[in-house]
Amino acid sequence: MPFDSSLNDIKKDFLGIATRYRVANGRETCRHYLDSAASTLEMKCARQIADELLRHYANTHSQAHFSARIVNGAYDWAHQQVLNFVRPGDLRRHIACLAGAGSTALLNRLARMLTARRPERDIVLVSLMEHHANDLPHRKHARGVVHIPLTGEAPALGAIDLTALERLLEQYRDRVNYIAISAASNVTGIVNPVHGIAALAHAHDAWVVVDASQFIAHAPLALSDNGTVERELDAVAFSGHKLYAPGSPGVMVVRQILLEGQEPDELGGGMVDDVSLSNYQITGYFPDREEAGTPNIPGAVQLGAVLNVLQRIGMGSIHAAEQRLLRRLLTGLLAIPGVRIYGDPDLDRTPRLGVVSFNLAGLEHGLVAAMLNDYHNVAVRNGCFCAHPYVRELLKPELWELDLDPDADDADALIKPWQGMVRASLGLYSTDADIDALLNGVHDLLANPAYYRAQYQGDGAGNFCHRSFTVSAKSLFDPEAMLDQALASLSVSTDVL
Ligand SMILES: Cc1ncc(COP(=O)(O)O)c(C=O)c1O
Structure with missing residues (x-):
């Protein structure tokens, strides 16, 4: 339209x-709201669509009644909006999965799944500018994390240092499973050349996981910038609440082949073909396979609506x-x-x-x-801003001036008011x-x-x-008092009846 x-x-x-x-x-x-990197405000027209859907609300795992069909259609539409937004070259190659409350859940899931997929590759390269959500999950699941340095000097650090990254890929040849980077930093907004990094990763048979939480609502992001698989991102994660849809799920777009043939990370209802007391058979159908349990349907549809609007305006x-x-x-x-x-x-x-x-x-x-x-x-x-290593790196000259050691392992050594x-x-x-x-x-x-x-x-x-x-x-804002009022008006209208 x-x-x-x-x-x-x-x-x-x-x-x-x-x-x-x-x-x-x-x-x-x-109020002057300048805190959108934490959470954005709500786009009303998208919320309106989710509210309208609630008039038909039902579970996506139901099938036969009108409402179930409406809700299933709307939920599928939300997935389609995600895929349309990141424009995969081949729609069959990537899946969109909606889960959790933000990108954190999906970055943890990717860390677990990609590590399980190639345990022999024991190193993950993570940039120095990551939010903890795209650093700690890899530290927990990979056997070794090596941090990629940035260009420039503090406080004017730049993006990921591509020469240093290439050096690390050589140094850990055949050992790097994937590279985890943000498309844009939540501290400085600095943008990384994610497609160039994907090409470097692929040349070393490594994958690239991109945290697009701070990017997706602000600039165009295609999975591949020139349509080639070499420059295509293997996995992208982002949060709906940073995309004008508070209360919506996290999103992961991932190359299907990276998930195929491996048991999903979470099991439960809505993703099995059959279960007996001694066995279970997981559906081969994506994304259902990756979305165990009842999803956040209104949140997903609200998110899909935002993505649709943003596309119409043009990123x-x-x-x-x-x-x-x-x-x-x-x-x-x-x-x-x-x-x-x-x-x-x-x-x-x-x-x-x-x-x-x-x-x-x-x-x-x-x-x-x-x-x-x-x-x-x-x-x-x-x-x-949940990016302690990066913030410390940026603050180094000031901390040195205060005789503080930013590289000290003891976090208490840094006096909070200055850090x-x-x-x-x-x-x-x-x-x-x-x-x-x-x-x-x-x-x-x-x-x-x-x-x-x-x-x-x-x-x-x-x-x-x-x-x-x-x-x-x-x-x-007193939720209890507001509820009292709402209930009082309810009894007034019931009295009139
Ligand atoms: C760059 C980046 N990645 C990941 C996250 C984590 O997002 P969430 O808290 O929605 O899971 C944030 C949140 O601030 C972020 O800014």
Whole structure:
């Protein structure tokens, strides 16, 4: 179907873009949500499809009644949207599997399955910039993990160092089972050349597992960039909640041949042809074989709807719009003395998506994030973003200055308030006003550091609490009270009846 609405219309169709909170100076203002790398806001039109489906809700393992047929059709449609989105050269070569609550479950599953498939290949190469979800599962299941270094020098590190990667592939010749890399970092947004890495991997008979959690909603990602199998990604995982569909499952697209002939990792209902007391026969049909148990049907359909909308808009224009905002954010931050940006900020040399992590000279990341929230209604994340090795690598020069050893095995040796950053990240709904609010907040804090520091109390673990301005989450959202209200209105309408 042709799509008449522009990107601008879709930008307005998100739940939560108009959420308002009262800030420390007493004014009520609109929240500036710059935490999309953690979770994106919900695309309303996609949610609407899932809500509509709920009127027909039934289990996908039922078959005979109208609702079961509707739900099965919609669930299959969701898988098809995933495959359409990553455009496999040959639809029969890859399967889409929806499971878990994010990419973590599927990255763990891939680590287990790929290790079991070729136990004789005992090494997995993992980049130094990975989220823990694409590092720890491989550490747990592979016999050895070797980390791939990055280009450049901290704090301006770049993408994966391809020369170093080639050297590692040679050094561990015939031993590397697969390479696990992110398409884009959740700390810096820096993009890795995943198809080039796939070609390198394949030349050494290794596979490539790509964590696309931070990429998929922000730029076009085809399984192969030139249609050849050499440059085709073997497995891609991502999370629906980072794709404008909170509450949706994780996704894995994987070359079917990597799963065939091996017992699935999880067993249960809906994926067997027959079971006797002494035996069971698993269906040969994909993806059912890989999706034991009742799936998250509304979440899957919501996710499928988002992917469909994004495709209609065109990932190229979504990427271009985000890059414009990213340049505004980077240029604005780079122009402020006292701001240190992590990862190479030169977008022409080192492509990145809409994620920027930074620190302000002499101010703890926890204090900066608290102040931006409390005074400017800017929602950012701070800390190490579940990527401790990468964050430490980026912070090395600062930690050395503080006489701390970033390579020490003892994590306690690093003082928390200094081990971390502030991260601003963009989504489809982000605006110039969001970026300007952040820049304004940074200017304000750097102009009055003593004043703001005096307003806060640190807990020694990196968190900062305002001394006089407190807002309890319950005063803004009390599920019990809301339920009371909902039930009261239910009895009012029943009374009328
Ligand atoms: C790059 C990356 N990979 C994996 C994950 C894990 O995703 P989830 O928590 O949805 O499983 C995240 C989450 O922040 C991420 O940013």
